[in-house]
Amino acid sequence: MTAALELRRVSKVYGSGPTEVQALCEVDLSVRGGELVAVMGPSGSGKSTLLTIAGSLEEPTSGGVLVGGAALSGMSRNERARMRRRSIGYVFQDFNLLAGLTAVENVALPLELDGLGGRAAHAMGLQALTELGLADRADRYPDELSGGERQRVAIARAMVGDRHLLLADEPSGALDSVNGEAVMRLLRAACHRGVAGVVVTHDAQLAAWADRVVFLRDGRVVDQTALPAGPESLLAPGPTA
Amino acid sequence: MSVRHALLALLAEGPKYGLQLRQEFEARTGEVWPLNVGQVYTTLQRLERDGLVESEDGTWEGPQKGFRITSAGGRELAEWLRSPSEMASPPRDELVIKVLVAVRVPGVDVHEVVQVHRRHVVEMMQQYTRLKAEATEREVGLGLVVDAELFRLEGVVRWLDAADARLKRLPAPSSVAAVAVSPRVPPIPGRKLGARR
Numbered sequence: 001m002t003a004a005l006e007l008r009r010v011s012k013v014y015g016s017g018p019t020e021v022q023a024l025c026e027v028d029l030s031v032r033g034g035e036l037v038a039v040m041g042p043s044g045s046g047k048s049t050l051l052t053i054a055g056s057l058e059e060p061t062s063g064g065v066l067v068g069g070a071a072l073s074g075m076s077r078n079e080r081a082r083m084r085r086r087s088i089g090y091v092f093q094d095f096n097l098l099a100g101l102t103a104v105e106n107v108a109l110p111l112e113l114d115g116l117g118g119r120a121a122h123a124m125g126l127q128a129l130t131e132l133g134l135a136d137r138a139d140r141y142p143d144e145l146s147g148g149e150r151q152r153v154a155i156a157r158a159m160v161g162d163r164h165l166l167l168a169d170e171p172s173g174a175l176d177s178v179n180g181e182a183v184m185r186l187l188r189a190a191c192h193r194g195v196a197g198v199v200v201t202h203d204a205q206l207a208a209w210a211d212r213v214v215f216l217r218d219g220r221v222v223d224q225t226a227l228p229a230g231p232e233s234l235l236a237p238g239p240t241a
Numbered sequence: 242m243s244v245r246h247a248l249l250a251l252l253a254e255g256p257k258y259g260l261q262l263r264q265e266f267e268a269r270t271g272e273v274w275p276l277n278v279g280q281v282y283t284t285l286q287r288l289e290r291d292g293l294v295e296s297e298d299g300t301w302e303g304p305q306k307g308f309r310i311t312s313a314g315g316r317e318l319a320e321w322l323r324s325p326s327e328m329a330s331p332p333r334d335e336l337v338i339k340v341l342v343a344v345r346v347p348g349v350d351v352h353e354v355v356q357v358h359r360r361h362v363v364e365m366m367q368q369y370t371r372l373k374a375e376a377t378e379r380e381v382g383l384g385l386v387v388d389a390e391l392f393r394l395e396g397v398v399r400w401l402d403a404a405d406a407r408l409k410r411l412p413a414p415s416s417v418a419a420v421a422v423s424p425r426v427p428p429i430p431g432r433k434l435g436a437r438r
Contacts, residue, residue: 204362
């Protein structure tokens with residue numbers, strides 16, 4: 001089965017000479033459709049760089065990135081831009097909604113940029129918002145929404161259309177634990193429908209929603225969790241108090 | 242965890258028999274804290290001895306013996322709910338000791354040791370999160386117990402992250418041992434760490 005996302009020996013170096021910084025060093029990562037992978041590491045470990053390279057927002061210094069089996073390096077700029085619009089959804093910590101557009105206009109925007117007619121894009125945007133329980137907020141502007149609602153709009157925008165890959169950078173960093181959990185439940189639900197998800201975070205409670213947690217340190221993958229055993233293993237009688 | 246007070250709380254709802262108390266206890270805590278039936282009956286006997294519950298023979302059909310809470314039991318329960326909980330750290334936290342020891346043992350990469358524990362804790366958190374993901378909104382007991390475990394384990398991961406960062410600031414691996422054996426490292430109560438050569 002083709003991986004939805006594959007990073008092969010990806011390295012990224014910023015600057016040169018004495019100011020050179022190796023942000024990523026020969027990172028291998030493969031994510032299947034339906035799988036949610038969390039990348040955990042401290043600040044400066046290369047998490048965000050990994051995500052921007054995976055989402056083709058940035059090019060690696062060496063190594064290759066394949067999205068749905070297609071190598072990004074073999075694509076023209078236009079082809080890459082189209083793939084980003086059609087196949088990849090992004091969720092950022094600070095939501096990145098356009099202040100001058102309503103919730104539904106924000107969600108419909110990537111579809112319109114991709115050439116879909118305004119009315120059809122609006123209908124699909126409304127559908128995406130409805131699925132996330134935000135139908136009654138569709139005509140509100142971002143500053144009229146709570147933080148949790150804004151992030152749900154951002155998730156609707158990331159999932160609208162036929163996206164195969166969802167990339168999230170600290171998606172609940174600005175939210176309280178209840179809203180943070182709601183965001184992770186939505187990302188999990190998207191993955192259950194077959195989307196591949198990658199979440200980068202330093203927060204273990206968020207990472208724990210993933211099927212697999214990959215640990216990044218100084219730009220290298222140093223470890224990952226095993227496929228978790230069923231919850232029943234927690235229920236074995238321990239020492240009694 | 243106080244089984245004694247948990248049983249008093251269940252009996253505050255009305256008279257119940259032993260097996261029923263066990264089932265309800267496990268259901269309310271999302272079956273995360275298993276309780277054996279022997280524990281239930283021993284605790285009930287002590288509660289009866291202390292006048293906090295009384296048994297009611299003949300109330301129930303069959304061989305089961307029913308129990309009801311007394312007014313003294315009610316007062317004890319109300320007092321317990323409001324009394325401060327044991328929050329002091331355990332006298333010797335094994336994980337802290339392992340990391341302290343790893344700093345000193347020659348040939349051991351303390352960051353690797355920290356990572357092994359971080360992975361282990363995150364795997365446990367994944368299991369608890371699965372329990373929570375599969376629970377319904379109505380399983381409040383399960384949600385509360387799982388959240389408590391998750392926040393506790395998250396605290397452990399955050400400590401490991403902080404330890405990792407603190408150790409990373411040390412100058413060079415060769416000087417780590419020299420720093421680690423300096424008298425500034427606090428003594429661990431009851432445990433003698435890597436005696437100086």
